[in-house]
Amino acid sequence: MVCCPCQSGQAFVVCCQPLHRGRPASTAERLMRARYSAYVMRDPAFLYRSWSRATRPPKRELATGQPTEWLGLEILRIEQGGEQDDCGLVEFVARYRNGAGEESLHETSRFRRENGRWVYVDGECRQEGEA
Ligand SMILES: [Zn+2]
Structure with missing residues (x-):
């Protein structure tokens, strides 16, 4: 089995791959994980599709400028973003x-539903060492 890059402990084919192929994410966290997996698997088309129309960058920017290698994902906090919600934070x-060297990105991402589907809106990054 190919473990899913999002480190859910599940196989990629039952975890993030169905979302990459078009299945709607049930929660904001599921979309967050699928987007991380898309970065790992270098799937800019999915990143583009799962980004809010209002905030997404041009497609060509998503295909370039990514880190050499992703090493892991850890979800720290989830607010709303459930099956009954219309917005959420991860x-x-x-x-x-x-x-x-190794670096890390610590971000609080905002998600909302557009036409019934979860999309990524934007995020606030936190520099290491800040409270
Ligand atoms: Zn996954």
């Missing part, structure tokens, strides 16, 4: 290797 740390 706070996470994603570790990656860029050039020589």
Whole structure:
């Protein structure tokens, strides 16, 4: 079995792959995980589709400028984003290797439903060391 890059402990084919192929995410966390997996698997088309129309960058920017290697995802906090909600927050740390060293991205992402489907809106990054 190919373990899902989002580290859910499930196989990719039953975890994030169905979302990459078009199944709607049931919760904001599921979409967050699928987006992380899409970064790992270098699937800019999914990143684009799962990004709010209001805030998404041009498609070509998503295909470039990504870290060399993603090392792991840890979800720290979830607010709303459930099956009955229309918006939600997911706070996470994603570790990656860029050039020589390991770095991490600590972000609180905002999600909302557009036409019934969860999409990523934007996120606030936190520098390591801040309270
Ligand atoms: Zn997954």
